[in-house]
Amino acid sequence: MSAGASIAIVGGGIIGLSTAWRLAQRGFAVTVFEQSTMGGEASWAGAGMLAPGGEMDEASELTTLAIESRRLYPAYVRELVASSGLSIDFQEMGAVDLAYSAEEMSTLEDRAARQAGIGIESKAVDPKRVAVFWPRVRTEGLVGGRFYPGDGLVNPREVVVALCAVCKKLGVRLVQNCGVRSVADSGGSVKLVTAHGTETARCVMIAAGAWSGSIVVSPVGIPASAPVKGHLVGYQQPSQTCNTIVRHGHTYLMQRNSGLLIVGASVEHVGFDRRVDAGVASQLSEAAGFVMPHLLETTPTEMWVGFRPGSDGLHLGRWESGNVYLAYGHYRNGILLAPVTADRVAAEISLDVGVR
Ligand SMILES: Cc1cc2nc3c(=O)[nH]c(=O)nc-3n(C[C@H](O)[C@H](O)[C@H](O)COP(=O)(O)OP(=O)(O)OC[C@H]3O[C@@H](n4cnc5c(N)ncnc54)[C@H](O)[C@@H]3O)c2cc1C
Incomplete structure (x- = not known):
């Protein structure tokens, strides 16, 4: 386990796990809380098209992210395959x-x-x-x-299996069947009330997909999903x-x-x-x-x-209360957007919290 600051991630889909991986590589001590099975929801169901051509047709922040993430995909898959020793269908x-x-x-x-x-x-x-x-x-x-x-396309189920493997290798705590009910930001740290008790961390990232908005976050509530x-x-x-x-x-x-x-x-x-x-x-x-x-x-x-x-847009990065970060609202492009989401949020947390 790393000696770096502790980061809690709520949600073990492709977004939470990709970000956990990137944060662990930067030296943070990461715990992923998953209410059910890692990668068992949208990231299991998704078709896996990586298709800015099919999805984007106007200039926007989302389009920029989609094009950037598509560019990152070959290296993201290559690194996952090399580090996990597992194969991933990427075409x-x-x-x-x-x-x-x-x-x-x-x-x-x-x-x-x-x-x-x-x-x-x-x-x-x-x-x-x-x-x-x-x-x-x-x-x-x-x-x-x-x-x-x-x-192009990727098989997201294989991505998630590989992400779990590389996270474990880097000492990430993967806690399944442990939903997070609430998060309280007290300034210097956050307190999470989970199905199995209370946990504290330096900061938290909410990546609970369609369920994100149902987590009670204080003092400032987060956007609906x-x-x-x-x-x-x-x-x-x-x-x-x-x-x-x-x-x-x-x-x-x-x-x-x-x-x-x-x-x-x-x-x-x-x-x-x-x-x-x-x-x-x-x-x-x-x-x-x-x-x-x-x-x-x-x-x-x-x-x-x-x-x-779904949400009223893509929520990415630091939320109004300082130790809460958001990564949800990816809607129909979360598989495509996983690499860029993970890179951006991990870089922002590093900058704010100060580990490498
Ligand atoms: C039919 C379909 C087709 C799709 N096709 C594509 C496609 O071709 N290309 C593409 O890019 N995207 C596609 N998508 C979208 C993509 O699957 C999602 O955007 C992406 O999987 C979102 O990842 P996520 O990690 O945010 O969410 P999820 O994979 O849903 O992960 C969120 C996790 O959080 C957990 N969770 C929820 N609440 C809590 C809590 N309180 N505490 C702890 N854990 C919690 C959930 O159990 C879940 O495992 C498709 C989606 C669907 C449904």
Whole structure:
């Protein structure tokens, strides 16, 4: 265990664990409190697209962070793999957006023009090329598409397993089944009331995803958060069935190295409802079958749900009361944003608290 200042992290998802790793590397004594299982919520459910091209189309702080985090990803994965000795499915293969009407095509072109202005590159693809490079894709009625070479994917479940391993190696205390109910900042330190008693630390970072806002923080309360439920559907398929991310409207298809072809995702404001709704899953299957007709004849092998951490924006860094830091509100891009979040918050805590 490090002799550095003690930092408590509430929430053991990709955000909490990535930041714990970076803080431990800087010499802090870090404890992660997780109310359930490390990485068992949104960071388990997330598809794992690393896709500024699919997600960002205007200049903003979030876009800057997304582009920066995408740039950091290869080194983040390389370092995790080297330090943990575990493998991580990380594919830098790009994404194609498809248009099946003139209107869809003009939406794609307008967006690409805006993206070019913020440094997101894409190029036009004609239907003949789609037929050659994406042989499973429906070409009937296809008007064209745009290819985004910078988009990629990672398997977030493997990232979280590797993060737990590297955190343990550096002496991070990973405390599972131990929810934090409240945090009180008394100036020089913070007191946490957990399911198993009281703990103190020099400072605390709240990274509890969709649950963050329900933690009672004093003297200054923190911004609200809310779950945005998403269903995903998976098909076990031969490799190269989907050789890049394929998108059409709000539907995306992507294939992990394991062969699991994932189709996403619904966007539902229904609270923490963990039920898998067969109706919602079948809408996803229909949308997938439109893009890849052979899937109409194929039965999904998996369906699951997760809760994106919604809030009124991304909360990143020192909160109004001095020893509380926030890292939540990543919504649909928390897997993508993990490296930059961890680097930024760890650097800010180091600067404020003074360990290296
Ligand atoms: C269907 C779906 C598809 C997605 N696809 C993508 C994608 O393609 N690309 C992408 O970048 N992002 C995607 N996301 C979003 C991404 O998964 C999230 O933004 C990211 O996982 C958030 O990570 P987190 O660590 O903040 O939250 P979580 O992984 O939810 O972790 C928060 C943790 O805090 C714990 N916790 C809560 N309350 C407490 C408490 N009081 N005390 C202790 N622990 C607590 C929880 O149990 C949980 O484990 C998707 C999400 C969903 C649901």
